[in-house]
Amino acid sequence: MSVAEYFSSMEYGPAPEDDQAARAWLAQHEASFGHFIGGAWHAPAAGEHFVSHAPATGGRLAAIAQG
Template sequence: MSVAEYFRTMDYGPAPEDDQPVRAWLAQHEAAFGHFIDGAWRESGDGARFEVRAPATGETLAAVAQGGAADVA
């Protein structure tokens, strides 16, 4: 059988990737993250955050600290 014939007869199943472990990890951290500065997690100086979204669905996955000049300093 040729490669082309294999492709024509292949059954497609679900992708082996599963997002459940990642979703569980996000839930464990309440889907909220700060900056890791000087060995500790910290909020941004002004409390600003932005949402991280799944590119395929637009679903909000987490909220993370939005850094500013004060956070860098």
């Protein structure tokens, strides 16, 4: 199949830069994460977290367990 054929057969969907699905997932987890070990979330032993920032805006994305 040629590149032109791929382009003509592509269906339009959400733009890859659309962050709504990612933000919904963060909200579902209250934007705070422990360590994911053995299929479950665990709090850090010292209770410390660091903040992850969105590179485009500098805004807060989530608090992540310091490991």
